[in-house]
Every structure is written in structure tokens, then in C-alpha cells.
Amino acid sequence: MRYMATYDLMESLRNTNQWLGASALAFASYPATALLPVPALSWMRAWGEVTERAFARMVAKPDWGIPSITGPDGCDHVVEIETELSRPFGDLIHFNISGRPPSKRRVLLVAPMSGHYATLLRSTVISLLPDCEVYITDWHNARDIPVSEGKFDVEDYTSYLVEFMQHLGPDLNIIAVCQPVPLALAATAIIAKDNPEAQPRTLTLIGGPVDPDANPTEVTDFGRRVTMGQLEETMIQRVGFKYEGVGRMVYPGLLQLASFMSMNADKHTKAFTDQILRTAKGEASDRDRHNTFYDEYLAVMDMTSEFYLSTVERIFKAREIAENAFMVDGKHADISKITDVAVKIVEGEQDDISAPGQCLAALALLTGLPEDKKAAHVEPGAGHYGIFAGRSWRNNIRPLVLDFIDTNTPKMRKRAANSNAAA
Template sequence: MLYHFYEWNHAALAPLRAVADVTKLLYTNPLNPVSHTEVGRTVAAFAELFERTTRVYGKPEFGLDETVVKGMRVPVAERVVLDKTFCRLLYFDRALPEGRPRGPRFLIVAPMSGHYATLLRGTVEALLPYADVYITDWVDARTVPLAAGRFGLEDYADYVIEMLRFLGPDTHVIGVCQPAVPVLMATAVMEAAEDPAAPASMTLMGGPIDTRINPTAVNKLAKERGLDWFRDNVTMPVPFPHAGFGRLVYPGFLQLSGFMAMNLDRHLIAHKDFFLHLVKNDGDSAEKHRVFYDEYNAVMDLTAEFYLETVDRVFIQHLLPKNEMPYRGGRVDLTKIRRTALLTVEGENDDISGVGQTAAAQTICSSIPEDRRAHYVQPKVGHYGVFNGSRFRAEIAPRIVDFALTHGAAGVAARAARGEAPGGEAGAN
């Protein structure tokens, strides 16, 4: 019923949003003398703030049309190379000159945790100058008809396996936040089967591998409430007339509400500052607010089975670090991972995946040789700073690229030709 109320409320506010739009246009029109006064800018600011805080935000675009490779600006074309029911695989095709090496091949597994894959725009942008980049573009569950079937945690791992096989050997997989778990699952399953398409390296960033370590507010909530509370209170059927009518989901608007509540004072201050920037005619500062919240407020629904299985198996039972994660009638055996190199990255101030939770993969993946593993903690960044921002571009992205070059086929072959040991990567510690 809550989902229906949310939809009704949005529909009821539509006329008021239209009035707010017209008011903003009227009081920002340069032909209107009042628009050049503080009174006019104040009215326009109130109108825009109302419209933006009551709007349902659509899926953003990546908008990455070009990149710079070795000082040369090259066009980038975004293409769908694999289209699945719950996910599209996107490829950012760089128009490199003939003969120019393309660099390592990365599969970025984006979080399916409420936001769209475009939340990782900065991650993709930072890697494009050095590598071929693919990313999972998850589909909003409320747009998937009920007849398409379920999508749970094991299905997620199957999707990662299928994409790795599609891309072929010598692919480097990156799991950002929540996907660290299914990426580990997929890699272990492929290694156990001696699949030649198992990733050459695996980078896990800010992921909940073992949430018993340094638990955050998110982790504590899962333990305190229990699975039944989440099933009864935060999963609900998609209302008519959406294509996924009747499908049980964890709605994106609930996830967004949770994120907002965690740092409510910060968001209130940001909106107050946005209003003041508009009144002061500080267009640059106001635009930065728009860009951030256009992305932050754009959310998607998750299938209820995926959400509940993740809460239960990852945050309540901690099955992965216990080596008890179920998969297709058996168990995921992380000790089978031997050939895939492992890089774990954490943020010093991460309040979603605490320091040590991702590094736990280094312990439970006990069969990976020491010269094929590395761990890095980025100082002075929170959760989003692990995969976005200036420190990510300057300090984390180069480590990821270097790790892939070190453990990819080209790097291994080059070292073998020089008679060097198989491991050893610069810039990771």
C-alpha cells in the first residue's frame, strides 16, 4: 500500500510542479524586470527547489562522448553488447588509431543497490584513457514483467559468469560495493570448473565481504531487525500501470529515503545552500548541486528475492566468510580461487562498508599466491570516494590499472620473456 501511496502522492503533486515550472520560467526570464531583483530570484529559487524535491528522477545518461589517450582526444561510443532481462552490458568503444594498444579489458560490475550504473560514471571516466571498459547496466525491476521470472543472488552471480565468458579470457573484473559478493561467488565457481574465462584479476572495492568486521549502522540494522522485518516492511508489489505490475520489489524510493536519513543534516544544509546560491545568482555552485542530486535522486527498484537473499546471506548469516554461501544446490568454495589475482580497496572513512570488511577477502581466498594479491586503504575518503572523485582518479585508478597490467596476459608474458618472477606490482600496498 505504501508504494501505491507514493505513486498517488506524486500524481497529486504534478499540477503544483507544473505551476512551479511556470513560475520559475517567469521569474528567470530576462525580459521580466523582476527577474533581475533579489525578490525575483527568491521566488524563482523557491519554485525550483519545490519542483526538484517533489520530482521523480529518471535514469541519467553516462554522457561520456570522448576521452584522452596519451595526450590525444578520441571519441567514445556507448554500445550495448549483451542484452539480458535484468541487465544490459555496456561497452565504451574508443576510436583509437589503428595499431594503438587498447590496454587491459575491464568488466565493472556496478552495484544493484538502488542507484543506476551511472553512479559509477567517474569510475568509467577514470579508466577509459587506459583500458577497454564494460559495465553492467542493471534494469529497474519495476519495468520487468512478472512473467520474466525471479532474479536472486545466485542469478546475479550467473550473470557475471555469462558476461565474463562473453568477454573471454584475460578480462579483469571490478566489483564496486555490493557486487563484491557475487563477483567473488562467480570467480570461485569459474575457478572450480577450471573455466578459461575466469578473470585474470579481481578488484573488490568497498564491498561487504565480512560485515562482522567493524560493523557500520547499515550492518547493525540488518542484525537488529532480522529478515522477517525486512520482508514485511520494505518489500511490496509494483503497482499498476508499471510493466512489472505485481512483482515484489524493494522500491528505490525507500532506499533513497534510507540514504537521506543517514546524513539528513548534510542534505538539508546542501538544499539550503542551493537556495542561497540561486538567490545570489551563483550559477556555478547551483549547477554542481543539480548535477550531484540529479544522479543521487535517480533510483531503481530491486527484486525482493535478490534484496532479501543479500540481507540474509551477507548481512545476517555472513555465509561468504564462513565458506557456506549456497550456489545451485552446492556451496561456493573460495579456496578454489588460485589463478585470479586479487586487489582489495577500502576507504578510511567508509561508513557503509567499514574498514576491514573488504580486506577479509584476502584471508578467505587463501589459495591465491601472495605475489598475486594486494590491499590498499585510501586515506581521507568515505564510501563514494572509493570509486569517485579526485583521490580515486589520482591514487586508486592508477593502482587498478597497474594491477591489471601486472597480472594480465601481456604483463605475464613480458615478465616471462625477461625471466622475472610472475608477481610484483608497482603502486599497490
């Protein structure tokens, strides 16, 4: 029970700040206060509104909020979220567009388990839905998973990916974003070795740490500067009695959020100060740019302690993927066994989380893959977020990825060749 008190203390601080915001908003919103021409009351109301919303979002899983999709028939089609496979630590979900024939481009988005929910990729999903049949890994908050379900580390994560990929079949296109890039590569290697016929068609790896030492950043070099004992002592806590996962050792989402925000403290402070000013002047709205971003950014989830610690120890410190020495259940995930999966690397020139070169290292490990099945793209001026969800993704990277998928899809390649011949 050593760390349960600190877990509950953080939750109590969050709850207290939410209550203070709600109290300030309620007090400053009394009708009688309108009789008092005191600007401080307007500021109090604005501060309360922004504060209550911010701290409330920290424990709420965001909704997908996927809008209807306009199909080839010109009609709007409702998007239904269906669970394909349900597992204790994560589900495989499908965005089924009702009334539209299934798309020939079948895409599995591998979402990160790095503090945020899979909804962080909402805009990525929305951008792909008109042209693809989209599936995604929807990881669960560790605080809500009973201890009786056992552990979940990088090997379990990889095994989940193998199961999801085999369930969806070989005509699949994988897009892995950030943290799961090396594990998606390992999962593909396991399938290539054990069941070559089930290999996915393409594998697109976006901004992930295949080799953290290829071009170290402050984030990826963190694992080098601290010992595993220090991490376990300072980052790991035990879930309190409020949640189903009571007693489970986790890296708390609130602690992760504190780390995220400390990296750009000035930027976040200015963003909230400006939002309070806009709210006081009546210029803010429920779905303005600030709220849209921070509703997602502040929604954090706990990850199991074994997943966090094994990620640091095996991916960053020991560089098991970079050394092609990664083992899952005692079996070598030999990346050189990948021989028939087209692989594309996408990096951002200004990525300060997984810098250019870290993800590109995957191509050197693919010694069994022909060169004509390898591709790479560095997006000029793009940061980490932009390469999978921002303007760079929408305008430049997404078309390149779809073209890469089509080029490596036999029927689509044939159709493109016939079109060119007809032209």
C-alpha cells in the same frame, strides 16, 4: 494487491511535489511579476526550480554522458555505448572508442544493484577509458520488468556475472564496487571450479561487505537489528499499474532514497537550502556541483524483493560468503578453488558504509591462492564514495589498480622488465 496502494501513494507524493515545484516556478516567472519588487517571488521561483528538478530526477534514468576520449594519436574519439549481452534484469555493455585500437587492458566494472543505476560509476568509467577497454554491468529497474520474467535474487545475480565473465574471456580484469563485491568473489570461485581456464586475470574488490561482522557499521549492522519478517512487512511493496512490472514485489527506489537521505538529513537539507539561495541570487547553473551530484544521487531504481531480502538474509545475517558456504543453484561457490586470479582489496579509512576489514576478509578466504597474488590497500582519509569515484580514486587508487593489472599481465610484465633492463 496489498502493497500496491502504498507504492502508488509514494509515486503520487513525488508527482505532487514535482507539480508544486513546476507551478511555483511558472507563477513566479510571469513577466508581470518583474514589476513587483517582492523578494518572496524570487525565492518562490528559486524554490520551484530546485524542487521540480529534484523530484523529476527520481524517476529518470541518467544518461551516460561520456565525453570523447583523446587517443594516443592526439585526436578526439567518440565513445559509443554498445550492448554486448542483453538479459531481462541487466545488460553487459561496452564503451567502444571508435577509431582507437582495442586496449590490452580489458576491464569489467561490476556495478552495484543497491538503489542507483550503473551511471553512478560514470566518473569511474571516464577515468578508465583512456587506458582500458571498459565493460560494465547495467542493471535494469525492477519496476520495468514484467512479472513473467520470473525472480531475480543473489543467486541469479551471481549467475549473470558468471555468464558475463565467461563471455568476455579469461584475459579479463574485474573491478567490483561495493555491494557486488562478495558476489563477484563467488562468481569467480564458480568459474575457477567449473572452468579453470576461463578464470579472469585479476579481481579488484573495492569497499564491499565480504564479512559484515569484521568491522560493523550502522549500515551493515542493520540486518542484525531487524527480522526478515519486519523487513518484508515494512520495505516491500508491489509495483503499480503505471509500469510494465505491475504486480512485481520490489523494494522501491523512493523508499531506498528516503533511507539514504535520512542517514545525513542535516547535510542534505543544507545542500538544498544553499542551492535555493544560489538560484535566487542567479549564481546557480544547470551543471553546477550541486546539480551534477544530485541528478545522479536522486535517480533511484527499484530492486526485486527477492534480491533485497536474500542479500540481507544470506550476505549479512547468515554471512554465507564470510563462512565460505554460499551456494548457487545447489552448487558450492568454494572460494578456496580460486588459485590463479590475482586479487586486490581496496578500502577507505573513513568508509562508514563498508568499513575497513569487511572487504579485507576476502584474502583470508583465498586459501588456495599464493600470497604473491594477494594485495591490499587502505586509502587514508577516504570515505566510501571517494575510493571509486572521488579524488582519492583519481589520484591514488586508480594508478595502483592499473599497476596491479599490468603486474599480473604477462605481456605487460615482460615489457616493463625489458624497459628496466634497457634503463
